[in-house]
Amino acid sequence: MSLIQTLARMEAVASGRAAPLTTVRHRHLSERPLVLVPMTTAGEAGAPLGVLVGTDREKPQLLAVPQPRDRELRFAFLAELAESVLPYVDGFADAVEWEERKETDPETGKRVAVQVELCADAPQLIVPSTAGIDFVRLLGRSMRFRRTAEQEPETPYPAPPHVPLLGRWFTHFGERSRVPGASLLLAMTGLLSRHWATGQSMLEDQHLGALLAWIDPPPGESGQVAAERAETGRDADGQLLCPPAGPATDPAFDNRLLSPAMARYDAGLSGAEEEVRALIEGQLRPTWDAVWQGLDLLRALPPGARVADRWKRDRWSYTAHRDRVRAGEPPQPRRDDAVTAAQKLASRETAQAQLDAQEALDDPLVMAGRRLSGEAMCGTVVHVEMAYSESRRPTPRPLVTLRTEDRPQLSENVKLYRPLPDGRTQPAEFVSYAAGGGLVVRLTGGMGRGKEPEPGSVPEADDAVTWTLFEHSPRGGPELPDPEDTPWTHGGPPAAAAAGAPADAPDPVTAEDFL
Amino acid sequence: MSVLDARLSRVNVSRDSRPAAAAPPAGQQTPTPSLRRRLTELRGPGVRPRSLDARALAALAANPGCRRRALLDGAGIDKGALAQALGSPATYGQSQFAIMRGITFESRVKADGGAALMRLLHERLRTDTAPPEGEEVALPDLSAAGPEGRAARTALALREATAAGGWALLDHPMLAVEVAGSPVYVEPDAVVVHPDGSWTVVEIKSFPMIDGAADASKVGEAARQAAVYVLALENVAGHVTARTGREVRVRDRVLLVCPKDFSNLPTAAAVDVRKQLATTRRQLTRLTRVEEIAASLPEGTTFDLRPAEDGRPTRPTGELSEAVETVGAAYSPECLASCELAFHCRKRSREQGAVETLGRGVRGELGGLRTVGEVLAAAAPEAAEEAAEDRAEGPGRPDDPAVLALRRAAALRAEALAGATGGAARPAEERACR
Numbered sequence: 001m002s003l004i005q006t007l008a009r010m011e012a013v014a015s016g017r018a019a020p021l022t023t024v025r026h027r028h029l030s031e032r033p034l035v036l037v038p039m040t041t042a043g044e045a046g047a048p049l050g051v052l053v054g055t056d057r058e059k060p061q062l063l064a065v066p067q068p069r070d071r072e073l074r075f076a077f078l079a080e081l082a083e084s085v086l087p088y089v090d091g092f093a094d095a096v097e098w099e100e101r102k103e104t105d106p107e108t109g110k111r112v113a114v115q116v117e118l119c120a121d122a123p124q125l126i127v128p129s130t131a132g133i134d135f136v137r138l139l140g141r142s143m144r145f146r147r148t149a150e151q152e153p154e155t156p157y158p159a160p161p162h163v164p165l166l167g168r169w170f171t172h173f174g175e176r177s178r179v180p181g182a183s184l185l186l187a188m189t190g191l192l193s194r195h196w197a198t199g200q201s202m203l204e205d206q207h208l209g210a211l212l213a214w215i216d217p218p219p220g221e222s223g224q225v226a227a228e229r230a231e232t233g234r235d236a237d238g239q240l241l242c243p244p245a246g247p248a249t250d251p252a253f254d255n256r257l258l259s260p261a262m263a264r265y266d267a268g269l270s271g272a273e274e275e276v277r278a279l280i281e282g283q284l285r286p287t288w289d290a291v292w293q294g295l296d297l298l299r300a301l302p303p304g305a306r307v308a309d310r311w312k313r314d315r316w317s318y319t320a321h322r323d324r325v326r327a328g329e330p331p332q333p334r335r336d337d338a339v340t341a342a343q344k345l346a347s348r349e350t351a352q353a354q355l356d357a358q359e360a361l362d363d364p365l366v367m368a369g370r371r372l373s374g375e376a377m378c379g380t381v382v383h384v385e386m387a388y389s390e391s392r393r394p395t396p397r398p399l400v401t402l403r404t405e406d407r408p409q410l411s412e413n414v415k416l417y418r419p420l421p422d423g424r425t426q427p428a429e430f431v432s433y434a435a436g437g438g439l440v441v442r443l444t445g446g447m448g449r450g451k452e453p454e455p456g457s458v459p460e461a462d463d464a465v466t467w468t469l470f471e472h473s474p475r476g477g478p479e480l481p482d483p484e485d486t487p488w489t490h491g492g493p494p495a496a497a498a499a500g501a502p503a504d505a506p507d508p509v510t511a512e513d514f515l
Numbered sequence: 516m517s518v519l520d521a522r523l524s525r526v527n528v529s530r531d532s533r534p535a536a537a538a539p540p541a542g543q544q545t546p547t548p549s550l551r552r553r554l555t556e557l558r559g560p561g562v563r564p565r566s567l568d569a570r571a572l573a574a575l576a577a578n579p580g581c582r583r584r585a586l587l588d589g590a591g592i593d594k595g596a597l598a599q600a601l602g603s604p605a606t607y608g609q610s611q612f613a614i615m616r617g618i619t620f621e622s623r624v625k626a627d628g629g630a631a632l633m634r635l636l637h638e639r640l641r642t643d644t645a646p647p648e649g650e651e652v653a654l655p656d657l658s659a660a661g662p663e664g665r666a667a668r669t670a671l672a673l674r675e676a677t678a679a680g681g682w683a684l685l686d687h688p689m690l691a692v693e694v695a696g697s698p699v700y701v702e703p704d705a706v707v708v709h710p711d712g713s714w715t716v717v718e719i720k721s722f723p724m725i726d727g728a729a730d731a732s733k734v735g736e737a738a739r740q741a742a743v744y745v746l747a748l749e750n751v752a753g754h755v756t757a758r759t760g761r762e763v764r765v766r767d768r769v770l771l772v773c774p775k776d777f778s779n780l781p782t783a784a785a786v787d788v789r790k791q792l793a794t795t796r797r798q799l800t801r802l803t804r805v806e807e808i809a810a811s812l813p814e815g816t817t818f819d820l821r822p823a824e825d826g827r828p829t830r831p832t833g834e835l836s837e838a839v840e841t842v843g844a845a846y847s848p849e850c851l852a853s854c855e856l857a858f859h860c861r862k863r864s865r866e867q868g869a870v871e872t873l874g875r876g877v878r879g880e881l882g883g884l885r886t887v888g889e890v891l892a893a894a895a896p897e898a899a900e901e902a903a904e905d906r907a908e909g910p911g912r913p914d915d916p917a918v919l920a921l922r923r924a925a926a927l928r929a930e931a932l933a934g935a936t937g938g939a940a941r942p943a944e945e946r947a948c949r
Contacts, residue, residue, distance in 0.1 A: 003880050004924045007894060009873050010887045043613030044721035046777045141725060142777050201848035201874040224865070232606055232858065251608035259611055334726045364934050366867050368927035372920075470782065 001202070004369045008197035016222030018196040018215040023365045025301035027191060028311035030124035033295070034088050035060070037128055037287045038135050038245040038278060042069040042254055046142035048077060049249070050280035053084050057292040058140040062284070065275040066265045071157065078143060079160035086162055088123055089169050093322050111123060122311075122318035125173055125185045126295070128208050128245035128287050133187050135247040137174030143167025144331040145506045155506070168331050172321045175332070175505040181310045181355035184318065188294045189245070195301065199224055207231055208290050209242035216297060243283040245290070277439050304362030305423075310355070338490035339483045352477040357472050361419050367466070371406045376468040379404025381459045382438055396443075397452045399431065400465075403438045408469060416441060416467040425472045426457070441467065535854045536890050554590040559819025564591025564898040566662075567694060569701045572795070573739035574853040579798050582808050583844040589694065589805035596853035600828040600835055603858035617721040621704060624719050624772055624781045628654055629684045629705070632717065635783040636707055636770050641714065653683040653708075662700040665689035674755045677763055683708040690747035694799065701734060703744040704772075713764040716744045716751065717772060724773040724782050734771065734786065741769040742791035744801070767792060778820050808842060816841050847875040882917025893918045895924040 001009075008019040032055050041047040050064035065077045096117040105112045139334055144167030146159035173185040193205045198214035205211050209230030214223035235243040239251050239257070249258070257279055265272040322338055338345065360367045360376065370376040382401040386395035416428040426446030433439050447453035459465050484493045558564060567588060575588060587594055598605050624632050629652065637646045655672040659665045669688040676683035685706040691698045705717040718741045722733045745765050752763040768785045775782035814836050820828035828835075839859070846864040850857040864872050868886040871878060884890045893915075 001874065001876065003920055004928055005929060006873065006877050006880065007921065007924050009877075010870075010890050013868070013873075013887045014891055020932070041612055042610035043616035043721055045725070045774065138725070199873075201872065203848040203851065203874070230605075249610065251610040251613075254610035254612055255608070364931040365928065368931040372924050372927055429942070507778070 002369050002481070004372055005197055009199060009245065010244060011213065012197055012223070013199035016199070016224060018198045019224060020195065020364065021197050022195050022301070022363050024304040024358075024363050025298055026304050026307060026359050026362065026366075027181070027186060027298075028124070028307050028314070029295065029298060030121070031264060033124040033126045034085065035126045035288065035291050035295075036085075036132070036136070037245075037284050037291065038139075038247045039249060039284055040135060041065075042249055042251070044068060046138055047074060048139065048247075050077075050284060051081065052281070052284045052288045053081070055088065057288075060285075060288050062281050064277045064278060064280045066273045067262060075160055075163070078139075078163045078166070080164035084167040086166055086169070092119050092121050092123050092318065096319075101210075117319060117449060118312075119315050119319045119322065122184060122315045124183060126291060127185070127187055128291050129189045129206060130187045130247070131206075131247060133174065133177050133185060136170050136177075136185060140167050140170030140172075141334075142507075144171050145334075147506050164331065165325070168325065169321070171332050172317075175344075176314070177302045177319050179317075180342075180352040181358075182314055182317070182351070183256070183311060184305050184314050188291050191298060192294055195298065198227070204231075208287065212290055212293060212297075216293065243286055245287045246284070249283065253279075256482060264464040304359065306358040306362050310358070337483055338486050339480055341476070342480050342490075346476050346480070348496070350474060353471075353474040357468075357470055357474065360468070360470075361472060370468065370470070371408075374407055374409035375470055376466060377402075377406035377408040378405045378464065379406065379438075381461050381463045381465060382434075383461050384458060387442070396451070396458075398443050398447075398448050398453065398458050400428075400439060400440055400441045400443060400459060401434050402465065402467075408467075410439070410469075412416060416469060417472050418446075418465060418467050419472065420446070428467065529575060550806050550809065556814045557586075557590045557809065557812075557816070557818055558592055559817055559821065565593045566591065569703075569740040569743040569758075570736075572692070572694070572699065572701070572743045572799075573736065573791075575798055578845060578850060578854075579801055581845040581850075581854075583839070583842045583856070583860070585801070586805055586808045586842050587818070587856070589684065590809075590818075596820060596828070597818060597835070597839070598855050598859055600830065600832065601839065601856075602832055603856075603860045603862055605855040605858060613721070620721045620774055620779055620781075622717045623779060625686060625705070628652060629686070631781055632705065632772065633682065633684065633707070635772060635781060636715065636717070639770060639783050639855070640766075640768065647682040651682055653681060654681065655683060655685060657685060657688055662689055662691075663698075666691045666700060670751050671710065673706070673714070673751055674758060677712050677714075677755055677761060678759050680710055680712070681708075682710060688742065690751065692743065692747045692750070692799070701743055701747055703741075706744075706748065707770075712761050713766050714748055714765045716741050716748065716769040718744075718769055718786075719772045724784065725776050727782075727784075729771075729773055729784075731909060735775045737771055738769070738786050738788045739791045739795065741771075741786065742788045742795045745769065745788060745792055746795055774911070793800065794878075812841050845871075847871050848873075880917065880920070882915055884917060891923065894921040896922065896926065 005021060008021055011019040034053065034055050035057075037052040037060075039049045039051065041049050047068040048065060049068055050062065052060040052062055054060045058155075061083070063077055063080045065073050067073055069286050096416065097120050098115045099118045100113050101113050101116050104110070104115050125136070127136060143159070144161050146164045146167065147155040148161050148164060149155065150160035150161060151164075152158070176182050177185040189206055189208050189211055192208075192211050193202070196215050198205055198211060198216065200210065204227075206493045207227075207230065210227035213230045214224035217223040217226045230242040235241060239253070243253070244250055258276070261272065261275045261279055265276055360370045360475060367376055368376075371378060379402045382403050384403070385399045387397050387399050389397050410430045412430065412432070416430060418426040418428060420426055424446065426443065428441050428443045428445075431440040432443050443458060445454075447457040481487070486493050528700075528746050554564070575584065578584060584594075587597070595605055633647045633652055653676055655676060656667050657665060659668040659674055666689045666758055669685065669690060672683075672685060672688070676685075685708070687704065688706050690701050690703065692701060693699070703716050704719040707715045707717060709715065718737050720733070720737050722730055745767065748765045752765050755761070755800065756763050767789045768787050770783050771784045771786045774780065809879050818835070818838055820835070821828065821830045836859075839856075840863070844860045844863075846857070846860040846869070848861075850860060854860075861872065868888050870881060870885060870887060870890065878885075881890060884893060
């Protein structure tokens with residue numbers, strides 16, 4: 001946590017209300033997101049208890065498993081989940097735009113421009129917490145290797161149709177959510193704590209109820225009091241006033257309410273199933289409402305200028321996976337091979353650098369943090385001196401003297417970047433500190449091709465300017481070898497290793513349902 | 516040298532032949548009667564010390580600087596009941612679904628004389644010896660009365676099994692660790708004796724290992740617990756070596772058994788616990804300072820809840836809170852996950868405005884400033900001149916680098932926020948600098 005964020009948290013402590021960390025919204029929010037509030041059975045892996053799911057805040061769909069130890073009931077639940085999620089996910093597949101992309105022609109080896117499809121919009125899943133994202137990944141893993149009766153008539157305990165497909169989509173969403181700035185699958189706690197600093201620690205910010213209490217406290221109450229009540233407040237029966245945002249349940253709920261109700265269901269009593277469903281809905285509904293409250297708060301912020309650019313990458317990601325599914329490719333492997341893993345890591349690092357740069361450029365408050373750490377400077381132009389490069393065909397290299405109170409970490413010939421109003425970047429380099437304060441910067445590009453700089457491309461005296469020490473659209477590292485050229489240091493080509501079971505073999509199932 | 520120090524180093528002497536100077540002087544091998552009396556006073560008359568389990572012992576390592584926790588745990592005080600009486604109860608508990616699953620899984624792993632367990636152990640630890648066959652694995656009976664009896668029975672079984680030179684599986688053995696002068700009994704899921712005389716701790720957990728990987732934080736917790744068992748076993752190993760003359764080695768790689776993927780079939784991994792072992796060992800030595808902490812308390816301090824007939828505490832909350840305040844805590848938000856008293860400490864810490872309530876790392880950049888109020892005062896622009904006059908020395912003085920950085924941060928933040936509210940209609944690029 002940077003000093004400026006620490007300070008914001010302390011302001012929140014003093015005022016009893018969360019303090020803004022940004023002036024704009026840095027993540028894309030769909031107009032019609034799919035909210036998914038999951039709950040899982042304590043101690044089990046991949047045995048969901050229930051979800052509230054839907055795009056209409058007034059009418060969430062409740063799916064519940066009255067007895068998670070019953071394989072048939074779990075399958076029925078997953079089938080229902082697929083029926084409500086897949087139409088939403090597929091709903092964005094057919095509205096496409098055409099984009100031009102350079103591809104290498106396989107016959108001539110030349111780079112040629114081709115028209116490719118790009119989906120005009122993409123689905124967006126919102127879960128309450130980071131644990132919810134992990135749960136989506138887990139569900140994806142548990143479903144994508146299943147076989148349906150249609151795929152393999154011989155398979156024991158076939159999964160209902162669409163379940164493996166939902167598994168592949170959930171895996172894709174889960175994987176995409178690890179890319180910094182990506183917005184296909186978002187956690188509400190992450191979204192809120194990116195935009196507001198509360199008067200509590202980051203650990204405590206993981207509690208959605210407490211986080212919202214700080215950002216939007218009830219009238220006349222301090223955020224701290226409201227947050228403490230959300231965390232620990234219990235009613236006369238010992239149940240939490242604000243149920244956990246899941247997917248884990250509160251042990252008191254499990255032991256006092258859910259377990260007896262499940263016992264009644266097991267005994268075959270009438271009305272027991274409805275009772276379990278009502279209990280599960282009672283735990284999920286407050287979180288469902290909290291997620292929508294969070295969406296309201298976030299929608300009140302204007303989106304950052306470069307958010308749409310990042311969402312376009314999400315659309316590419318969605319389109320690419322749509323194509324893989326349509327082409328009948330196998331599900332994502334259990335483990336990536338060395339080259340794929342390295343590529344993923346490299347692209348995430350690039351995405352992180354881009355996100356950091358774009359957020360700073362979109363938002364003066366984020367830029368303030370970078371200025372404090374000496375990675376950017378804002379100031380006023382004192383005067384501009386025209387100068388030229390010493391080559392055979394001299395090009396303009398004006399020297400700009402700048403007055404600033406910032407303390408950037410400069411050394412001679414450090415590269416600087418200036419955001420231009422049209423979104424482009426002008427390169428420059430640091431020359432020296434000027435006598436009598438201020439510093440001198442030499443512009444090295446972005447002034448057109450002529451001998452004289454294009455009008456407006458050189459700042460004038462008294463202009464307010466920003467220069468950053470970081471690149472505005474950082475590129476990734478060098479290219480990685482093809483998978484078949486994986487060096488022996490990284491396990492060699494994947495084919496050698498995959499002599500055993502095929503990568504997409506289903507998990508073994510046993511006659512006895514072990515959960 | 517304190518009591519526990521002595522015990523531990525004595526074990527070490529026999530194990531890895533430390534210099535003889537580390538051996539304890541005679542007469543320091545049992546807790547001093549005065550300390551024992553003092554701890555009893557702290558608990559209150561007639562209150563039995565609460566025994567620590569491996570989980571609690573492992574949690575101690577998380578916050579070694581907390582004198583409050585060291586004292587309360589060392590004295591065997593029920594922190595949960597104390598927190599309840601103070602009005603800030605902990606929110607712990609385990610779902611019975613999770614408990615049931617844990618029990619079923621463990622019994623499945625140990626079914627058929629532990630055949631599946633022994634197979635996994637042999638696979639994962641890659642021992643040179645031949646794989647154990649069903650009848651070759653001895654399953655000694657460890658039942659006895661009381662924890663002391665069971666611990667003695669376990670020590671005997673370990674000695675016999677080691678002397679026999681075959682495989683043996685000890686199901687739920689009982690081991691003793693000395694904590695602050697009194698024995699604490701811990702119960703690993705299983706201990707395996709190898710034919711070469713080495714011992715392995717087996718930890719059975721019900722969280723899944725999916726595609727060969729389990730949740731890192733859960734594995735970490737299991738490793739810290741296992742380290743406590745290894746430490747306790749080393750005690751016994753010392754005795755066995757002394758008695759049988761056979762070199763006994765407690766393996767520092769433990770076997771973690773978990774359900775495979777989404778099934779209830781066991782899979783396992785060898786976990787290296789050397790680091791956790793070192794931490795726990797160091798932490799237990801530090802714990803012996805309980806004596807010092809107890810000595811520094813005002814005369815007559817006690818954490819007695821004075822329970823009435825029905826077990827409800829009758830001690831006034833204010834008085835109890837005062838008693839708790841006599842020993843300092845080192846609260847940080849991480850405590851919330853591992854200490855029953857954390858909500859009380861958090862409340863106090865927030866009342867005092869301590870900066871640590873925002874996270875342990877926060878203090879690094881704040882120099883000598885310790886409270887939220889001090890930080891905000893130092894960051895305020897008008898405070899600059901006043902502070903110059905008031906405090907030319909100490910934290911918060913105007914030329915303190917932390918104060919300068921804070922003031923700059925506050926100015927930059929205020930500038931950005933003012934620009935944003937004033938010019939929301941302008942494009943972001945233009946606003947970036949105003």
